[in-house]
Amino acid sequence: MFVSYKWLQDYIDLSGVTAAELAEKITKSGIEVEGVEILNEGIKGVVVGHVLEREQHPNADKLSKCLVDVGEEQPVQIICGAPNVAQGQKVAVAKAGAVLPGNFKIKRAKLRGEESNGMICSLTELGMEGKVVPKEYSEGIFVFPADAEVGVDALGLLNRDDEVLELGLTPNRADCLSMLGVAYEVAAILGREVKLPEISLEPVAEKASDYVKITVEAKKDNPLYVAKMIKNVKIGPAPLWMQTRLMSAGIRPHNNVVDITNYILLEYGQPLHAFDYDRLGSKEILVRRAADGEKFVTLDDVERTLTPDHLVITNGTEPVALAGVMGGANSEVTSDTTTVLLESAYFSGAAVRKASKDHGLRSEASARFEKGVDPNRVRAAGERAAYLMAKYAGGEVLEGAAEADTLTVEPAVVSITLEKINRVLGTELVMKDVKEIFDRLQFAVSIEEDTITVTAPTRRGDIKIEEDLLEEVARLYGYDNIPKTLPIGSSTPGRLSDYQKKRREVRQYLEGAGLYQAVTYSLTSEEKATQFALEKGDTIRLAMPMSEERSILRLSIMPQLLEVLKYNSARQNDSLAVYETGAVFLSNGDESLPVEREHLAAAVTGLWHSHSWQGEKKAVDFFVVKGIVEGMFAKLGLMDRVDYVQAQLDGMHPGRTAEIRLNGEKIGFVGQVHPSIQKELDLKDTYVFELSLKAVLEAEAPVLQYETIPRFPSITRDIALVVNRETVSGTLWEIIVNEGAPLLKEAEVFDLYEGDKIEAGKKSIAFSLKYADPVRTLTDDEVTKVHGRVLNALQEKTGAVLRG
Template identity: 45%
Template sequence: MRVSYKWLQEYVEVDISPYELAEALTLTGLAVESIEEPGKDIQKVYTGKILKIENHPNADKLVICQVTVGGEENLQIVTGAPNVREGQVVPVAVVGAKLAGGLAIKKAKLRGVESRGMLCSGQELGLDPDTMPADQAHGIMILPPDTPVGLDVKPLIGLDDVILGLELTPNRGDCMSMIGVAREVAAILKKPLKMPPVNLNEPAPAPEDRVQVDIEEPDLCRRYVARLLKNVRVGPSPAWMQQRLRAAGMRPISNVVDVTNYVMMELGQPLHAFDYHKLRDGHIIVRRAVREEVIVSLDKAERKLSTDMLVIADPDGPVAVAGVMGGLYSEVTEETTAVLLESAYFKPVSVRRTSRDLGLRSESSSRFEKGIDITGCRRAADRAAALLAEMGAADVTEIVVDNYPEPASEKTILLRPERVNHLLDLQLTGTEISALLARLHFKVQDDEKGIMVTVPGHRPDVNIEVDLIEEVARLYGFNKVAGTLPVGAITRGARTYPQELALRVKNYFSRGGFSEVITYSFISPRVFDRLAMPADSPYRNVVALHNPLSEEQSVMRTLLFPGLLEVLQRNSNRRVRDGAVFELGRVFYPREGEPLPEEVTMLAAAVTGETPGGWNTRPMVMDFYFLKGILEALLERVGVQDVSYVPAGDVPGFHPGRTAVVRAGEQELGVIGELHPDVQEAYDLDQKVTVLEINFDRLIQVSGAPRRYTPLPKFPGVDRDLAVVVRQDIPAGELIKAIERAGGTILRNVRLFDVYRGQNIESGYRSVAFALKFQAEDRTLTDEEVGKKIESITGTLEKEFGAVLRK
């Protein structure tokens, strides 16, 4: 927000310097980021009139001007500006003048012709070319024709002003106006605030004209004021108004448009002017855009609208995007003779979303986004009408429509003085607190419980007691509040068990050659189609975002491993075919009747290709058994007991027959398996991928079993190999469990070392071979003892599984 020091003094008497004012504003929370003095370096630049123009004898693009600045002798000045004309009044830098940036003007000869001075453009005088009329942005600045010659240009075009650049926080939309800043300054300096007058003479009747305003979306447009002006005479605005608009960083356009911008900068209420005769029947309809509806905005761009956007329309179609920009069709032009002024309140969220989706930000949208004073809509429309009438640009009619479906109620908050003093460590009385708030135009009234404070409409950011306490602190002075150190019991910092376990798991995978990744919590609903999830799968019950950045990130994830597949896919597209990645993150499930979803921490890992080989090691295929070994070692390290891998049925996304459910006792921890070929193809992965996904919250519950020390046995062990033929569908894990039960306490270890199918093995069967180790703690085992255990084991296998010893 650019604040003109001279303009500010119209509303409040400022008796301190701009630099002192900047410090005072900063101390109250309105940070002044910059202080500009546009005319600081400029000297000896006067108004001059071009009396005669002649062509340069030695240059086609130069002309010779005879210029008077009020002295006895005319000045001969050579210029190449294309927009100079005889009779124009322009800024003239005489010999010895200094311009913006320190440029000094001296006598010179241009192509053999003497030049005694310089005709100045706005840019050479330190003005922003974007605030100048298009024909003057890089040409000579043209002053009003009735401007006297010989005047110092600086005060004439506002170069004797000081501009304060405010960096406002998002909650202080009320200070995006001169009156808003003046209200703060008046409170700081304990001066009265002078509101701009609204002098409306007797409005002229307009019996043949009518204005109708229908609000179809009262939730998005809570108030709409439309005021009709007749006999409009479009032309340039007065010099003083152009000067103030340029100081605010805006380009003067025409009197009608300039007045709407001026009132917006003055009162903070965006306005828009429609050409009344281009609105069918004077009928305004505030509605949502129709699907695929199109409007050509004032910047001449064709914009496609969506049904989420609010538009201002007449019966024939949209004429403006509400709160963002007007339409080109209803633009005010030099042929306009009647204007309909709009002053409305649009919902901030709606304007913000529309502005973002269209990629179109404007001064209006930035104010609507932060919230404006709904009670000031009518006043702003009246102020604009009065200004146009005062400058003779229009006649005010009696036709004004104020559609206000549900007037805003006053907001009253109880403020307790003891609470103020407790939080700020002050000793203010209730009277002092009331006086501070009254200076900020809050209405205060004593109550038994404290102070009842009524919040003015221009402060929508004040909603609760602590907001009022902040206002007291701001105006009292943050620098007057004593600095105190926080007090509290000091405790030793330590990780919780879940945090410690998470760190151990991450370190384990990282040291094992896995790369940790962090994928988006927001995913596309199409992920479930790629995983071939059935329509009734619980994983499709997702938390949808109300305002997603894109369709690709419109829902919260319910599974972790699809993000890992996208990582492997991205690597594969870049010819990185080998990969091992893991992630410890959260998934989200909706909870019926609850505003927030259920969050579950999951551990996922995915592998493909081979491990890196070395000069003394061979690469290892990272398949199901590789990842299962990684998981087994992890579960053992974190103290999970009674782990089993149960063959899984039809798990969506996984290869049938190559997938297992991981259990710890009766607790299901997750799943591990090879990716389904169709899913592998959907992710454009050309080699096998194995993934696991474990519920980390459940893992925490079953982990932490204490490690027990077992002394080394003193007596030798006995090794035996056992090979049996069993049906192919019998898992080796079930055979191992049966062997361990039958082997008793002296069976120390069972290891599967061979699986064979083929010659001499019946179809549908396979041979599995186990290495058994027997050992006792108190004696050396005999062959007879071991033989009896072998017989017991083979008998158990034959009885439970129909196993036959392989011969």
């Protein structure tokens, strides 16, 4: 809700309170003011000018040379490019030296050889949004009424010397969707009186009920319908002050009749609709539910197909408006309209919302009906609009109104004790203080001993129970004034469990390694449910699945991650690394809920490094993904407890897959996806791992121990061992480490060779061994002795020999 500070002063005295101060007070009382916009901020030097002469620019077809009186001794020449500039107009002129929005400074200049001493402005050039500018001025300059005084501040006439407060209203505060509602709120905050708008009708002798009959079939959806009749209206522009107020609130002006209905919507919060009475085609208004398939063309010239869920206003036979949402093109007010039927009604919020949602028509009117309007303002809003149409459209208001009324709305009566107010708020208020608050809210109050009974006005439909009264007392007493106390009793501060901390470390590590987190469905198809599963078992099917593709609870995360890669690869994003931590579901019998186990899975494809300017490109391989896994175990302190054992698993490459074992127990796998599955998914070589995150995070890591930084030099020996092709490097490494202790500190594979220079069925594996002692320098004899022991053990246990 946009609230004009100047407009608000029509209803309440704001002297001594600036717009910024008012915004702070409203926010502290419970309604957030999201911002205060100063409409003329940064603009100066714009006055009303009178175009005395206008002629074609001698050197440009689309420019005009104008002589403009700007209230100074001599008129000035201004070159203007607007197509609608003409002699005799009163226009907004930015004089030389003026500043426009965006710090755009106006200087004297020559345009195509002709001097220009200023700029004739459009409304958008003065900072107004194009969508709220009247259509006739949307592609040209704005023209003031003929009685505008030359030389005065144009921004004042355009209501730009104003500040607009933007209220962030919650759904329960529909009462503040109107200027009067905001005025009541501000009056309660400041302790001042509300001045109601003027209504002084002088109706003609004819009666509105003689012109139209109101019949309501859908009484539950429309318990009150009031029709006012105004004859001999003269369609034209609304007064400038009304147009500018509408524009400040984000509504585009149209003509005096339509603008008055929109003005009342903002002033009272009561939507109105004006029909051209002569185009109705009957003397009857019938409100009913639409027939199934009934057609209706709305004001935006779109044909709508209606259903019995939609409430329509008809002329007895055909619809003329979609109730509370939008009028029909067959009865809209045009420049030829002379007699207006003015509708002011109370529609059910549910009926309006259904039509608004079904047809995608969200309007200022529908928003107010959906949240609830004040039933006691329906007639007053119609009377006020009729008064303004008589005043600004020259209309003659017929006596009374034609109406259908079955509305029974009683104001809410709620009681609360002073003891409860003080107990809940922690205050020490006396009855006088509480009564004063409700008096400021203009709630009727009666007091009996310790109990206060409040009758809430119908404009405050949010007041229903004791807690609503508590809230009103708290916010107007001042949240800042409510005593502050610390909780009493023992409490445990919230913290992450060890499991949660480790899971967070894992996620941070993987993201630091370059993997993106994915979140996929826990539901999959029968075909994919058992793929890559760490634990085989029965699948669990949903009783009422969305589709067959989402009918089974997954046993593995991997199929979903491969789908992520497939989706991205199809969109030319073919180098990708993703991971997911999530649950898999193991059957626990037909009558029991499944067991949930948290798994970690990752999938990597494409290039791991790509630095084209260095000419370096590295595709993902087994050792990249295994390195990621090892880095994670090192982060958790489990590196020494994890083994990798060559394995063959369904769906994985038979020669590039390993089981991951923690303390000798299988917890997952790492390797390449089988080529047939890669081809099916149209993926490049893809490497993956999946493991039981629960087993990893619940494993006890050894106590962290620190070693002194070596002060003495180490000795490195390299060996190349010829072994059977089936022998794995892990076996050799384990022997080397065990036999070389305690002097052996590191052992790493740095080369693998299989070729014609090696005996058939054999391969060469090269290790780099580092020996050191933290307290002294080793001698060659000491190292040779241990090194020999390592070589002998390798030969005895695996048949390995040194490569010659």
